Amino acid sequence: MSAVLQPETGHRWIVVPDDPQAEPSRDLVGGKAWSLWRMRSLGLRVPPVFVVTTEACAEYFAGDGLPEGLVDELAAGIRRLEAELGRSFGGGDRPLLVSVRSGAAISMPGMMDTILDLGITDSVEAALAAETGDPAFAAEVHRRFTGFYGRLVLGCTEELEDLPDTAAVRAAVLDDTGSRVPADPWEQLREAVAAVFASSRSRRAVAYRKHYGIPQDLGTAVTVQAMVFGNLDADSGTGVLFTRNPVTGAKEPYGEYLECGQGEDVVSGRVTPKPLSELASRAPEVHAELLRAADCLDREGRDAQDIEFTVQHGELFLLQSRSAKRTAQAAVRIAVALVDEGAVTPAEAVRRVTAEQVRTLLRPRLADGAADGVAELASGTAASPGVACGVAVATPEEAGPGTILVRRSTSPDDVHGMIAAAGVVTEQGGATSHAAVVSRALDTPCVVGCGAGTVDALVGRTITVDATAGRVYEGELPTSATSEDGDADLARLCEWAEAAAPVRVAGSGPEPVFDADTVPPEELGESVPAVPPGTRTVRGAVFATSEGVRAALDAGVEVIVAENRLPVLLAAIEHGDAARVVDHQSSGGRS
Numbered sequence: 001m002s003a004v005l006q007p008e009t010g011h012r013w014i015v016v017p018d019d020p021q022a023e024p025s026r027d028l029v030g031g032k033a034w035s036l037w038r039m040r041s042l043g044l045r046v047p048p049v050f051v052v053t054t055e056a057c058a059e060y061f062a063g064d065g066l067p068e069g070l071v072d073e074l075a076a077g078i079r080r081l082e083a084e085l086g087r088s089f090g091g092g093d094r095p096l097l098v099s100v101r102s103g104a105a106i107s108m109p110g111m112m113d114t115i116l117d118l119g120i121t122d123s124v125e126a127a128l129a130a131e132t133g134d135p136a137f138a139a140e141v142h143r144r145f146t147g148f149y150g151r152l153v154l155g156c157t158e159e160l161e162d163l164p165d166t167a168a169v170r171a172a173v174l175d176d177t178g179s180r181v182p183a184d185p186w187e188q189l190r191e192a193v194a195a196v197f198a199s200s201r202s203r204r205a206v207a208y209r210k211h212y213g214i215p216q217d218l219g220t221a222v223t224v225q226a227m228v229f230g231n232l233d234a235d236s237g238t239g240v241l242f243t244r245n246p247v248t249g250a251k252e253p254y255g256e257y258l259e260c261g262q263g264e265d266v267v268s269g270r271v272t273p274k275p276l277s278e279l280a281s282r283a284p285e286v287h288a289e290l291l292r293a294a295d296c297l298d299r300e301g302r303d304a305q306d307i308e309f310t311v312q313h314g315e316l317f318l319l320q321s322r323s324a325k326r327t328a329q330a331a332v333r334i335a336v337a338l339v340d341e342g343a344v345t346p347a348e349a350v351r352r353v354t355a356e357q358v359r360t361l362l363r364p365r366l367a368d369g370a371a372d373g374v375a376e377l378a379s380g381t382a383a384s385p386g387v388a389c390g391v392a393v394a395t396p397e398e399a400g401p402g403t404i405l406v407r408r409s410t411s412p413d414d415v416h417g418m419i420a421a422a423g424v425v426t427e428q429g430g431a432t433s434h435a436a437v438v439s440r441a442l443d444t445p446c447v448v449g450c451g452a453g454t455v456d457a458l459v460g461r462t463i464t465v466d467a468t469a470g471r472v473y474e475g476e477l478p479t480s481a482t483s484e485d486g487d488a489d490l491a492r493l494c495e496w497a498e499a500a501a502p503v504r505v506a507g508s509g510p511e512p513v514f515d516a517d518t519v520p521p522e523e524l525g526e527s528v529p530a531v532p533p534g535t536r537t538v539r540g541a542v543f544a545t546s547e548g549v550r551a552a553l554d555a556g557v558e559v560i561v562a563e564n565r566l567p568v569l570l571a572a573i574e575h576g577d578a579a580r581v582v583d584h585q586s587s588g589g590r591s
Contacts, residue, residue, distance in 0.1 A: 013056040013070045014077050017049065028053045030103030030221035035321045042300060044293050044318050048084045049225040050077035052193055054105065057219035060197045066190065074189055074224075081226050090185040094131060095124045097141070097227040100192040102199060104220045107322060108208055111220060112152050112199035113412065115192050116262055117145035117227060119185040125166075137232060142166045144262070146173070146181050149188065153195040154179045161270060189224070196222045207416040228317045230262050230310040235283070238263045240432035241276060241290060243298035243305045246326040246440055247385060247431075249333025253291060255307075256430050263308055263319065267437070269409035269429025272449050279311070286316050297321045302343045303352070304334050306437075325441040327384055328357035336489045339496075346496035353493060355546055355571040360386065360443040361490070362564055364479030366466045375474040377458060378425065378450040382470035383436035386445035388423030389465070389476040392458040396420075404465055406458045410435040418442060423465040425472060427454045447472060484566050497569035502553060502576040505568045509537030509559025516540030516548075531555035546571040553579075 017024045017037035026034045033051040040046045052070065059067040078089045078096070087096035097119045102111040120128070120142050129138035147160040150173030158176045163169045174180055182188050199205060200220040209216055230238035240263075241255035258266050258273035259282065265271040280287040290309060293316075297305045306324035310317045326334065335349040344352070366387050390402045396417020399405045405421040407414060409428040418424055418438055424446040426435045431448070439446030445467035464477040484490040498504075512532070517540040519529050528542055528551040539561035542548040549571040552560055562568045 011073045011076065013053060013059075013067060014073045015051045015053055016077070016080060017051060024051075027105045028055065028221070030054065030105055030223065031107055031322060032101055032103030032320055033221060033223045036223070036225070036319075038300075039293075039297070039318050039321055042296055044296070045316060046318055047226040047228050048081050049223055050080060051103075052077075052222040052224070054219045054221050057197045057200065057221065058217075060194070061201070061219075066194055070193075071190060074193065075186070077224060078189070081224075085226055087226075089119050090121070091123060091127070093127060095119070095127045097124075097128075097145075098189075099223075099225050099227055100189070100196065101223045101225070102196045102220045103223050104200065104218055106214055106218065108205060108214065108218070108220075111202065111205050111412065112196050113148075114264060115145070115148045115152055116264060117141045117148070118188050118192060120145050121183055121185060124185070132232065134233070137229075139165065140231065141229070143169055146170055148264075149173075149181045149192070150177070153191050154181070193222050193224075196220060202412075204412050204415045207419060211419050225319075228310045228312045228319075230258070230312065231260050232312055234260060235314045236260055236310075236312050237279065237282075238266055238310045239273065239276065239279060239308075240266055241294055241307045241309065242324050242432075243294045243307070244324070244330070244334055244337075246304065246306070246324050246330050247382065249304075249326065249330035249337065251337060253294060254431070256432050263310060266430070266432055267308075267434055269426060269433030269435055269448065272428060272430050273432075283311065283314060286311055286314065289316050293318060299343075302338065304330075325437050327440050328361040328443050329385060331357050332361060332487075332489045332493060336492055339492075347500050350493060350497045350500055350570060350573060351577070353570060355549075355567040355574065357443060358484070358490070358493075358564075358567045358570060362482050362484060362567070363387075364481050365468065366464070367478040367480040370477040370479070371466065371471070371473055374477060376471055377461070377463060377474055378447070378454050378472040380425075380447045380450035380454075380470050381431050381436070382467055383431055383433075383448045384424075384439040384442075384444060384446040385468040386423075386443070387464065387466055387468070387477075387479055388421075388445040390422045390462070392425070392461055392463050393421075394455055394459045404458075404463055406455050407435070408455060409433065410438070418444060423447075423467065425450060425454065425458065425465060427452055484564055490566060494566045494569065497566060497573060501569040501572045503549075503557065503569075503572045504559045505562050505565040505572075506559055507561060509561060511536065513537040513539065513561075516542045531557060537561060544568055546574075550575045 020041035029051040087094045089096045097117050100115045125138045125142045129135040143166045146166050146169040150156040154177045156173045156176045158172045160169050230236050237259040238261050239257035244251050245254040255276040256273035257279040266273050304324040305321050308320040331353050335352040338344045339349045390404045392404045392406045396414045399417035399421040403421050404423040405417050406425045424439050426448045429448045435448050445465050447467050447470050464473045514535045528548050537559040538552050538557050543560050544562045
């Protein structure tokens with residue numbers, strides 16, 4: 001790879017996205033860092049940051065270790081943070097600690113979790129204790145960092161969270177991995193960056209990319225950001241705010257807040273936070289500032305936003321804003337609402353909802369009265385609605401069609417099992433936990449926070465998960481279907497999709513007609529049958545799938561006969577858009 005200096009810094013491998021007028025490339029710095037630039041450009045309070053680029057990640061895999069020159073550039077990036085904050089990395093009276101986060105251009109669960117509090121050592125702990133006047137806080141920061149590093153960089157598989165102090169965590173990590181957590185903060189930083197790069201090729205990341213058709217060589221950037229401490233004191237905390245309800249789509253703030261905690265506590269699901277109203281009651285001025293920022297980001301982003309924030313000693317800091325993962329129901333409601341608000345056009349709205357989301361919305365729900373008199377085995381927070389039936393299993397390796405994955409809490413290590421399972425249930429966590437967010441992205445029915453003992457109570461039993469109500473029942477219960485004609489939002493989307501789609505969907509069409517349902521199953525196999533030349537209309541279950549829609553459009557078909565129109569229309573729009581991109585690229589970009 002040729003040495004090309006980044007104009008933002010004059011460096012080859014890092015970017016400092018702090019100029020409001022110079023938008024960084026999302027492909028280069030990843031979605032997380034791009035969102036930090038966006039928030040800072042809007043005048044919102046964001047801890048300073050620098051980014052190791054996706055090009056450095058590509059060079060890491062092309063060579064043998066960190067690219068030449070990156071170590072010096074990491075030092076330069078740290079010096080920038082020190083200068084801006086008046087703090088020192090690795091020592092001094094006012095120590096600088098940083099977080100290290102993965103960040104691909106496309107949001108991609110399955111990569112390495114965030115390492116918090118990097119840069120702490122025994123001497124830094126003493127300095128932090130002196131600065132804050134709270135030795136217990138400084139000791140907790142050190143203990144937590146040691147656990148993050150031991151698990152995420154060194155690969156420790158032991159449970160570290162409940163160990164009492166740093167010495168106990170160090171001993172457990174050494175015993176399990178044979179390696180020590182470095183006492184040199186610069187070594188901590190170098191090894192953390194390498195671990196983030198390596199995680200982009202992990203099994204769970206590969207599984208997620210494969211499921212969503214994301215290129216396997218996407219790589220990741222690494223965001224290095226100055227720490228703010230939600231666990232500093234009673235006037236500190238952390239939380240997640242959705243600008244619109246990600247379950248229903250209603251335009252209302254939806255989120256959770258954890259007093260005296262760090263963001264990893266919330267997203268991991270290890271701790272169940274309180275509703276956002278907790279922040280409103282404890283710090284109304286901070287809550288009001290957060291809602292103003294949320295409204296700004298929702299308006300500027302022209303979409304529902306998922307915002308991570310930290311409050312440090314009464315001061316609000318924003319750590320990320322991105323388009324929110326949402327259920328199928330919420331996707332439809334938000335798309336229609338954005339048209340009514342004038343934020344997007346109808347043509348844009350139909351491209352905000354996928355065919356798979358509509359198919360999910362139209363799938364069966366629990367029939368009226370089906371649960372009457374049936375044993376309720378567990379209940380919790382309805383994180384991703386829908387109904388799923390199957391045998392409860394305890395590990396992602398056991399998960400598959402016809403199973404429900406039941407875990408204490410989920411992590412990126414469980415993503416492949418969450419993809420395979422029909423539903424997800426957890427003992428811990430709230431509506432913004434890892435299990436909830438990933439299940440919404442997958443549109444998998446999910447109930448979280450069912451309480452201790454849920455795994456033991458459910459595993460091995462056939463259960464029904466009613467993730468709309470947040471309940472788990474004994475046995476397999478009857479369901480009923482939803483009709484797209486009976487929903488006002490679906491009807492409007494259908495009208496807009498008909499205007500944008502390159503094919504008509506109807507109950508009948510002109511001759512000649514090809515009916516795939518007449519093809520013998522042994523001849524059909526698992527592939528879409530070839531459409532005879534000259535066919536104007538196709539029918540059959542296979543042509544209601546996205547693969548069937550593509551085959552019909554490629555064959556020049558005019559009409560697809562299907563019971564539910566909207567999923568077929570949306571699949572046709574998606575395929576038509578993709579075909580235009582390919583044509584544009586093959587013509588060398590000429591219009």
